[in-house]
Amino acid sequence: MTGPYQGYVYAYPHKTAYRPLKPEPPLSEVWAGEDRDALFLYLHIPFCEMRCGFCNLFTRTGAPEELTGAYLDALDRQATAVRDALGDAAFATAAFGGGTPTYLTAPELERLCDIVGRFADLAAIPLGVETSPATATTDRLTVLAERGATRISIGVQSFLDEEVRAAVRPQKRAEVEAALDRIRAAGFPTLNIDLIYGIGGQTPATWLHSLDAALAWSPEELYLYPLYVRPLTGLGRRARDWDDQRLELYRIGRDHLLGHGYEQVSMRMFRRPGAGAADSGTGSPGPGPGSPGTEYCCQTDGMVGLGCGARSYTGGLHYSFEYAVGAGQVRAIIDDYVRETAFGTARVGFALDGDERRRRHLLQSLLQTAGLDRASYRERFGADAADDFDLGPFAERGWLERDGAALRLTPEGLAHSDAIGPALFSPRVRALMGAYEAR
Numbered sequence: 001m002t003g004p005y006q007g008y009v010y011a012y013p014h015k016t017a018y019r020p021l022k023p024e025p026p027l028s029e030v031w032a033g034e035d036r037d038a039l040f041l042y043l044h045i046p047f048c049e050m051r052c053g054f055c056n057l058f059t060r061t062g063a064p065e066e067l068t069g070a071y072l073d074a075l076d077r078q079a080t081a082v083r084d085a086l087g088d089a090a091f092a093t094a095a096f097g098g099g100t101p102t103y104l105t106a107p108e109l110e111r112l113c114d115i116v117g118r119f120a121d122l123a124a125i126p127l128g129v130e131t132s133p134a135t136a137t138t139d140r141l142t143v144l145a146e147r148g149a150t151r152i153s154i155g156v157q158s159f160l161d162e163e164v165r166a167a168v169r170p171q172k173r174a175e176v177e178a179a180l181d182r183i184r185a186a187g188f189p190t191l192n193i194d195l196i197y198g199i200g201g202q203t204p205a206t207w208l209h210s211l212d213a214a215l216a217w218s219p220e221e222l223y224l225y226p227l228y229v230r231p232l233t234g235l236g237r238r239a240r241d242w243d244d245q246r247l248e249l250y251r252i253g254r255d256h257l258l259g260h261g262y263e264q265v266s267m268r269m270f271r272r273p274g275a276g277a278a279d280s281g282t283g284s285p286g287p288g289p290g291s292p293g294t295e296y297c298c299q300t301d302g303m304v305g306l307g308c309g310a311r312s313y314t315g316g317l318h319y320s321f322e323y324a325v326g327a328g329q330v331r332a333i334i335d336d337y338v339r340e341t342a343f344g345t346a347r348v349g350f351a352l353d354g355d356e357r358r359r360r361h362l363l364q365s366l367l368q369t370a371g372l373d374r375a376s377y378r379e380r381f382g383a384d385a386a387d388d389f390d391l392g393p394f395a396e397r398g399w400l401e402r403d404g405a406a407l408r409l410t411p412e413g414l415a416h417s418d419a420i421g422p423a424l425f426s427p428r429v430r431a432l433m434g435a436y437e438a439r
């Protein structure tokens with residue numbers, strides 16, 4: 001195992017392990033026989049008002065209204081095809097992710113909610129929506145609140161103007177504070193704030209400053225992301241220094257939030273106890289490496305993704321509609337998507353055999369603070385997780401403990417989540433990811 005920051009396992013297997021499916025299975029076949037009682041609906045909006053230097057999510061800037069309108073038309077067509085293929089299905093939660101879903105105007109967001117309304121009663125299930133400071137406008141937030149959004153997640157990254165500038169994100173603190181004020185005024189049950197550590201020039205003092213500025217809003221949730229694109233200036237010119245800086249800031253952030261009564265859910269996620277956030281449709285399991293994962297629904301296999309770049313999961317197949325991960329061709333891929341009329345098949349994907357399902361279960365639970373419940377694992381797979389996987393090396397490093405009922409990462413283990421996760425990938429997934437050529 002080399003450094004602590006190998007990769008964020010927000011989903012296993014990673015989309016770079018997907019390959020064209022031949023023949024392309026009809027979605028009705030893909031979903032036949034699946035448990036469809038409590039599905040998760042994810043809609044991806046690949047538009048932003050800015051392109052941040054650190055971000056490699058599937059998104060483009062400057063989309064004109066004709067394009068966002070055509071995108072919603074395509075989403076509508078896809079929704080019809082998917083709805084038909086699913087048959088009887090009930091959704092337990094929904095999320096709009098991106099990109100920046102609130103790049104869409106208030107009337108466009110109404111349309112988006114109407115599309116979701118064909119799958120589920122939005123007033124009855126949790127709905128999470130990602131937003132950015134400039135696009136979290138009162139008219140948009142009002143639509144979202146009226147249509148039943150329960151969780152708003154805003155990317156702030158840093159409350160210091162010079163740090164966001166260093167991260168190449170044009171944003172002013174005053175604009176951030178005003179957006180947070182508007183979000184609180186709209187009355188959503190859950191507010192999540194995203195912060196990033198490891199930015200060039202960031203110090204323990206400036207990191208604490210951002211954490212305190214976020215805490216002043218008493219957010220129900222906070223995501224602390226280690227930066228994954230090396231800063232060009234200051235610390236971080238040498239990889240080791242940057243690793244050390246991020247580990248130090250991680251520990252400072254974790255301890256600060258624990259000291260303020262937050263509980264740690266995973267390496268990145270912190271929650272205010274009793275805030276009722278557990279079921280409020282957390283961030284997007286979107287297509288890009290920075291996307292918040294399906295951390296809240298750790299063993300949920302049933303996810304229906306709509307939109308360009310969105311993935312869908314059944315127990316045995318993870319799939320997506322188009323074949324692309326790289327950001328280089330985002331515009332061309334979105335242009336193809338808006339012209340598409342045939343949404344009835346799974347085009348690219350990865351079929352999970354028994355071993356991959358076990359790995360997925362292991363990864364999704366071990367990387368959470370609560371750990372892996374050995375009895376549930378045994379019930380699902382008829383074996384002990386500790387026999388199925390060689391976890392010895394993690395225990396030897398003091399990263400993993402067994403307390404009878406559970407296998408759990410220690411605090412140091414959690415700090416090394418981004419090394420432990422990738423180390424547990426199967427040889428097959430590793431080989432596919434290694435051979436993937438960004439388009």
Ligand SMILES: C[S@@+](CC[C@H](N)C(=O)[O-])C[C@H]1O[C@@H](n2cnc3c(N)ncnc32)[C@H](O)[C@@H]1O
Binds near residue numbers: 289
């Ligand atoms: C979809 S964005 C959040 C909403 C909105 N687009 C915004 O930026 O305000 C997802 C989050 O992922 C995190 N992120 C993206 N790329 C990252 C990277 N390379 N390193 C660390 N965090 C990253 C950021 O914290 C960002 O807020």
Ligand code: SF4
Binds near residue numbers: 052098100132
């Ligand atoms: S961080 Fe958010 S606003 Fe910036 S490019 Fe990524 S998705 Fe868009």
